[in-house]
Amino acid sequence: GAVVSQHPSRVICKSGTSVKIECRSLDFQATTMFWYRQFPKQSLMLMATSNEGSKATYEQGVEKDKFLINHASLTLSTLTVTSAHPEDSSFYICSAPSGGTYEQYFGPGTRLTVT
Amino acid sequence: GIQVEQSPPDLILQEGANSTLRCNFSDSVNNLQWFHQNPWGQLINLFYIPSGTKQNGRLSATTVATERYSLLYISSSQTTDSGVYFCAVAYKLSFGAGTTVTVRA
Numbered sequence: 001g002a003v004v005s006q007h008p009s010r011v012i013c014k015s016g017t018s019v020k021i022e023c024r025s026l027d028f029q030a031t032t033m034f035w036y037r038q039f040p041k042q043s044l045m046l047m048a049t050s051n052e053g054s055k056a057t058y059e060q061g062v063e064k065d066k067f068l069i070n071h072a073s074l075t076l077s078t079l080t081v082t083s084a085h086p087e088d089s090s091f092y093i094c095s096a097p098s099g100g101t102y103e104q105y106f107g108p109g110t111r112l113t114v115t
Numbered sequence: 116g117i118q119v120e121q122s123p124p125d126l127i128l129q130e131g132a133n134s135t136l137r138c139n140f141s142d143s144v145n146n147l148q149w150f151h152q153n154p155w156g157q158l159i160n161l162f163y164i165p166s167g168t169k170q171n172g173r174l175s176a177t178t179v180a181t182e183r184y185s186l187l188y189i190s191s192s193q194t195t196d197s198g199v200y201f202c203a204v205a206y207k208l209s210f211g212a213g214t215t216v217t218v219r220a
Contacts, residue, residue, distance in 0.1 A: 034207065043211065091156055101163065102145060102163075
């Protein structure tokens with residue numbers, strides 16, 4: 001199957017700082033990638049759709065100025081959490097469809113802790 | 116948006132037992148996937164199954180699209196099958212709440 005990587009796997013930052021998370025498709029090109037958030041003991045919630053060459057689209061209730069998404073190339077999308085606060089602490093996971101179908105492949109996730 | 120319900124929420128099995136997990140969804144879909152989330156959080160693709168039946172080793176899945184449900188079967192369960200199983204539907208994946216499976220030796 002297709003391989004998606006994320007970096008970093010874990011990050012701790014101070015309140016008020018910004019954090020960038022990278023999502024890469026390693027063996028395929030992805031014009032679209034998705035960003036999800038998962039709180040402890042909960043399911044995954046879609047945050048936004050990252051589109052190569054155009055603006056990201058955000059789900060209802062997700063602040064686009066707080067969660068900046070840039071789809072820089074056909075293999076890279078970045079999520080920047082700006083002015084992070086403790087309530088932004090979560091597990092962030094990206095995915096991308098591959099193989100000409102709707103099947104999604106997920107990165108290993110990034111665990112963000114804001115102190 | 117599409118509602119996805121999974122049952123049961125928790126499942127405790129003795130090693131070697133068989134089990135069935137269910138996923139109901141509220142609208143017709145062009146994508147349905149089953150995942151296993153390991154203890155480190157990685158989502159492992161089990162099946163891409165918008166309709167029909169597939170098998171992979173001890174796991175199999177069936178989706179009846181016209182009746183809006185899918186079933187995941189685990190046979191001869193092993194301790195390594197423990198974890199959370201998610202069903203997700205649609206292109207922008209909507210996830211169910213998951214089924215937490217615990218397999219005891």
